[in-house]
Amino acid sequence: MREYRLIALIVSISFLAIILSGCFPIKIITYSISGHVKDTLGNPLSDVTISFDHGYAAVTTEASTGYWEKKGLSGTVTVVPSKDGWAFTPLERFVSATANNIDFTGTFTRKVFKTINVGKSPRFPAVNEKSNMVYVPNFDDNSVSVIDGSTDQVSTTINVGSRPQQAAVNVPLNKIYVTNYYDDSVSVIDGNSNKVVATIKVGVNPIGITVNPTTKKIYVANLGSNNVSVIDGASNSVSATIVVGNGPYGVKINSITNKLYVASFSSNKVNVVDCSNKTIVATITVGNKPANLNINVKTNKIYVSNSNDNSISVINGDNNSVIKTAFVGNGTSGIGINQKTNTIYIALWGDNEVLVMNGANDSIISQIKVGNTPHGVAVNYVSSKIYVTNYDSDTVSVIK
Template sequence: MALQSNERDASADTLVAKVYVGYFPSSVAVNPITNTVFVASDRGIDVIDGATNKLVKTIQVQTEPFGSGISVNPVTNKIYASSSDGAVYTIDGSTFTVTGNMTFIPWYGVGNIAINSITNMLYVGSGTHSVFVVDGSNNRLVKEIYIINAYVSGNLAVNPMTNMIYQTGTCNGCINGTGFVSVIDGKSNTMIKQIDLGRGAVPQYIAINSITNKIYVRDLYSTGIRIIDGSTNTVTDAISAGSSSESSVESPAGIAVNPTTNKIYAPNWNISLDPGQWFLGSSIKVIDGSNNKIVQTLPVGNAVMDVAVNPVTNRIYASDSYNHRVVVIDGNGPLENAKIMIDTINGMHLKKGITKSLDSRIDGAIQSLNSGQYDDAKKYLKAFIDKVEVFSGKKLTTFQATSLIKMANDIINSLPAK
């Protein structure tokens, strides 16, 4: 049974922050190395510091990037943002400045961008039958790959470990619109297969777990998730990631995977069937990739447009378009974060008495979290903060004290109220 919003498991994913950005935030991308988040909004590319959850800059581009695709190459620290006028803007992640743009087919516009960070190759989708391959070292077009049967091309995803690229699409001229996933070999830059998803399927969103080599595909009009085995490029399973009733229906709004934790994040819109209402809110289904079970449902606002994951920090970022903000979710949960605090304290190499004094309070919080005694956990954490404040500037440096207090407060704020 999935964990609902009014229930709480100490190991569950937890909403920890809301960062307000420009109007109508849409695409989200993360650089896990620099811990920086990039969000397309009506005013440009908003930049969020993942360490502080603060908006640090807005990058201006020539055309509004709302609805555009954003991708990051963490190795080169370059960000690529597509726009409806057919351009792909290149942004330097160290200076947050636009360093160039590439124009492909302005008439149809440019869609989703996927990057192989190992080969430094970009794969740019379009409204036509083509995928454009770009060399990230010089931003030059290498090849245009024609996707047969494609009437509507969807999103792209890359598995850098296998150098395979996957794009969703629907068939041109097929009865009832057969949906498929095109498979491109990154070594030869040729399409080697189309995976048939059946009539009536309109696959749109796609994400890959590069460790398990599984591809997750969401339909535009249904909340089911198809699972493709990347070793055989065949559909092996499906997950129901939404529901409907007489009064409302859930509609998919993206998908993301954390390959480190093997969790899948599938946001939905909850749409009212009452003509007098529209949005009833948005939620994210958290799925355990080891058994394909929904383990949690997180309410995240009114109209989530996209979701992205930082696998290093285990933070998840969802753009809430209606409320003009990015919702930050901690994938570790309070219990895991409390354990991380123990490691952090021990890593400071303090005097044994100081370490023991601090550890004992966190140990008490961990025991309380394990037994579901959240009020007791808060008491231990507040006692920890009091002790750190006493040690600050004496037994602890100001930086150490500030860091520990922030970690403790983050856990307290993630716990349910009475």
């Protein structure tokens, strides 16, 4: 009997050794799973990271559908969705076989967590993501409040020209440019010293301003002279003037395509300028009294606030056509975009709110109450904080 047991043991060990040596490989059964991620209104969520344990690589949801798929799984796997500013239900799911209904629902979680007192009548701010500083022009104080983003407190106040309107930042050079409406000038601030180092004369009643950090050119929309001043950032002098539509208000550069978009307040149009030759290459009809605009350079979509009909025009930068008009609330004003999460924030001065849009399909996902008469929005995509200027409260709301 003992001999038989010994022989059986030897045979078992030998068979196991053969399997381990690869002569009779064990076939591992794999499976695939998929699903959708949507918000509480049923809109698809883009750029949601779907993570898996056991070392499987993560995937992201598709922009237009919120769909995701993962192949080659084995065993029991934990699936977890994540996106900055969102909470998901359920928090996680466990799978062990093929399934096409591993779905999640996202809830937007951002809200105002701090209110900062600044100068009188703050307008359109700008953020330096590298230095984590926020620059807030105070229209009735002729000053700029500098907010330290690490503490969300005002660190200093800088005197500029008369009736400052908007700030723009050249991040690589750490230079800040501020339009002064009544002085017909732009103040240049050195971000290292927070001192005005130059004042540049431009056209009449400048409002909007934007910087191309690649070319070191600054573009200024002059409401009263129907043109755009081009400033050479190296010499701090006007190098060219571009005639545009009536009442240029907001202006924004796409640094990738080197196309400039100018909102013409009095003609209800957006002019597209090819900055390589400084010529208008397209004119796009939008809503009533377009004022501010912004660009998501990743999707090449331009968002325009039409201040007199409470709408947002969405322009496809590939063919310069309006692909959507959304009526969003009372008093559309400044627009901020988080390029990383493809989220758009729109100040509604008539509702004392910031409207939040999902850039994947330009649907409304949330409204956030802020201070009185919000005008401008600036996004720090590094810290994921949103800074909203409240004109009649003399404050900045910080959303996180």
